[in-house]
Amino acid sequence: MSDLKRFEHLKIQLQAIKSATNNFAEDHCIGRGGFGKVYRGELDHLEGHTVVALKCLDRAFGQGDREFWNEILMLSLYKHENIVSLLGFCDDDDKKILVYKYASKRGLDLYLNSHDLTWVRRLKICIGAARGLSYLHDSESAGTQQRVLHRDIKSSNILLNENWNAMIADFGLSKFCPANLQYSLIFSNPVGTFGYWDPLYVETGLLTKESDVYSFGVVLFEVLCGRLCTDNYEKSQSFTELVRKHYKHNNLNEIIFGDIKDEINTNSLKAFSTIAYQCLKRDRDKRPSMNEILTTLETALEYQNDPCLLMVSSHPKRMPIKNKFKHLEIQLEAIKLATNDFAEQNCIGVGGFGKVYKGHLIHLKRHTTFAFKRFGSTLGQGDPEFWKEIIMLSLYKHENIVSLLGFCDERGEKILVYEYASKRSLDLYLNKDLTWVTRLKICIGVARGLMYLHNPPRTHQKVIHHDIKSSNILLDENWNAKITDFGLSEFGPTSQQYPFVVLNVLGTYGYCDPLYEKTGFLTEESDVYSFGVVLFEVLCGRLSMHNVNDKHQALPFLVQKCYEQNNLDEIIYGSIRDQINPGSLKAFKTIAYQCLNKEREERPLMKEIVRALETALRYQGS
DSSP, X not given: OGGGGGGGGGXXXXXXXXHHTTTTOGGGEEEEOSSEEEEEEEXXXXXXXXXXXXXXXXXXXXXXXXXXXXXXXXXXXXXOTTBOOEEEEEXXXXXXXXXXXXXXXXXXXXXXXXXXXXXXXXXXXXXXXXXXXXXXXXXXXXXXSEEEEOSOOOGGGEEEOTTOOEEEOOOTTOEEEESSOSXXXXXXXXXXXXXXXXXXXXXXXXXXXXXXXHHHHHHHHHHHHTSOTTOOSSTTSOHHHHHXXXXXXXXXXXXXOHHHHTTOOHHHHHHXXXXXXXXXXXXXXXXXXXXXXXXXXXXXXXXXXXXXXXXXXXXXXXXXXXXXXXXXXXOHHHHHHHTTTTOGGGEEEEOSSEEEEEEEEEETTEEEEEEEEEXXXXXXXXXXXXXXXXXXXXXXXXTTBOOEEEXXXXXXXXXXXXXXXXXXXXXXXXXXXXXXXXXXHHHHHHHHHHHHHHSOOTTSXXXXXXXXXXXXXXXXXTOOEEEOOOTTOEEEOXXXXXXXXXXXXXXXXXXXXXXXXXXXXXXXXXXXXXXXHXXXXXXXXXXXXXXXXXXXXXXXXXXXXHHHTTOGXXXXXXXXXXXXXXXXXXXXXXXXXXXXXXXGGGSOOHHHHHHHHHXXXXXXXX
16 A cells, blocks of 8 residues: 555564564463564564564454554654654564564563562653653654644553663554644544543543543552552442542552552652642643653652652643633523524524524624534534534634634533525535536635645644535535535644544545545545545536445446546536536546545645636636
């Protein structure tokens, strides 16, 4: 696959790996996890004859290609002394193997109740892991525009080398997140490990850097208590409930690991336990940042080494996300009044999120018509999509992107308030009497909006829409096109040369990029493919999947067949067939067909599409 050629230099032959592990002999197996087995072996590498750990992915355990390539992508980009080093990989003969620098003492989980771990050594391990996580969360230290959210921090994913230095491992579930955004949110189906995962992430699907902080807080208390959080000694309560209760009652001594209890300086314990407790706060805005955690742990080590130091510890509270958009908030009573309490006659649309209503509100001292998108929790969308759209549309403003005017988050209601597009969506007009010139102008508007998202101002991240389709293109009274519905969108740096790895493929059947569906690799070319489908919908006057059960009758399949047989005229919408100038048709169908190319590198950029569509309009004499 062409996307993977950039990793060719890391490829290791299967035969070399078999030789290193004596054909995966059981006596070379040093561990098992949710991915499969880990083997120890020796390989000739750029660093010479090297002892390595080889992680063999076993699909029976629920992980597959996406987690495999995600780990390669992450570890080829992010290098730090407290992050495990990827030396190479094998993708041969249906074997998927990751090759790491060997951490001779293996996972921290094996030493929580070990006499070998003194309190000072435990502190140093925690400081090392905190430095690694701080590096992942801080784009400037990593030299990128993105932070990484690990998503599965636990003691078994903190490896230890011969000098007890900590290294964070297992990036198969990790996510990129734009680092220059104050809000730092992404949305996904909750994954991770029971006992460590952030309860707010599980409940809402909102993943933030504070989700890693929560998991790290669990690890800190495991280190202090000398036990795994999943070792449930007290059946009536979880490990986190247990440590919270003892912290609040000021009797942590009852659960501290016996071997270290007498070693710990009082101030060192206070610094350590205070920051660990703050990590477990239910309100994520009250959790500390990794930099604050690192500073406090270093202070705890200083107290241990020099008991005369004074205790100083604080961190500023951060505003809840809702407060950051307070200026956009609209009261529920005002919306009920505008829509006649969501009367059915005011409903103008229904989607995967819920219903859209038309109504009138006073805005900027003017009586204005609005569209109110009311989220229905039973329809599969909720907090993640709601807040993502607010963040997205408050940052990205363009004449061909729908304008968000406000929101309501009150009494269980989640409502987005947009400018009203009086002609509603493009899908309603595909087989109506839209002239070819009007169709071209609509397509140019959408292309300009997408070009802006893929190449925004320098202060912004690139946006991949992730669900381009004709029903997500709104039309105002002058037939100007507005892209809408950003609940699935992904952020990424404009300079990004590598794909997003999306663990749960989402989008709309009939528009979705086949390469994205197959691999989970989402790129801006995935939007280009979807837009190519829309272009042919406009030309053919029909929906991609309208009343079609057979995929061979889906529009992309039909178009490719007709284009290659040079009889595209047969499927052009009848009422515009005689309007189209031959030069206009050639420019339009050529660029639209290129959008559907199986190889994403062969698909055009949005700026090239804009130019081609403008050329088609000029041929038409407009």
